[in-house]
Amino acid sequence: MSAINYGQCRSLPDLAVRYQFDVYFTRRPSGLEIPSNFSLRCTGTSIPTRMANEPDELWVSGFRVSQPGLESSAGEITLTLFETVDMAVTKFINDWRELNCSNDAGIQAPRSQVTADLKLKLLNRQKQPTWIYTLQDCWISDVSMGDLDATTRSGIMNDISITLQYDHHDGSPA
Numbered sequence: 001m002s003a004i005n006y007g008q009c010r011s012l013p014d015l016a017v018r019y020q021f022d023v024y025f026t027r028r029p030s031g032l033e034i035p036s037n038f039s040l041r042c043t044g045t046s047i048p049t050r051m052a053n054e055p056d057e058l059w060v061s062g063f064r065v066s067q068p069g070l071e072s073s074a075g076e077i078t079l080t081l082f083e084t085v086d087m088a089v090t091k092f093i094n095d096w097r098e099l100n101c102s103n104d105a106g107i108q109a110p111r112s113q114v115t116a117d118l119k120l121k122l123l124n125r126q127k128q129p130t131w132i133y134t135l136q137d138c139w140i141s142d143v144s145m146g147d148l149d150a151t152t153r154s155g156i157m158n159d160i161s162i163t164l165q166y167d168h169h170d171g172s173p174a
Helices: 006-010 088-100
Strands: 020-027 042-045 056-060 063-067 075-081 116-123 129-144 160-166 168-173
Touching (some): 020 042
Antiparallel strands (some): 020 116, 116 129, 129 160, 129 168
């Protein structure tokens, strides 16, 4: 097999760059007051996946037969967010976590007020959606607030990572 030349490389189709994306709420947690201009500025995310359940096992005439197709669409996703100058992202995360379970009082809000639905759109280089994930009944299960480091990025707060649990997800081409 001969080596690939420059002309062959230039004739390859454009690759779908899937590291740019848009995340927005389709249903916000009803127990929170969120400003209308609030947006999550995401720099990275994991991709929702379906997990296969243990297959049912049947024995037919001495042969083992598995039943495929049983999957769970519940799981978790991690979003990496930029903080804003007014600390709106930190305030939003803190308020949502306190709604999940107030540390001071040990009170939990009803599930209907805590959960949210969101969409994750994977974008190509022209900022056009290529794939859309819909996550239903999300809530915060873990937060990493990063570090304050005056030696990098002009002393601003590092990225914030939140892990969201969700009950169901769907993914489809845009």
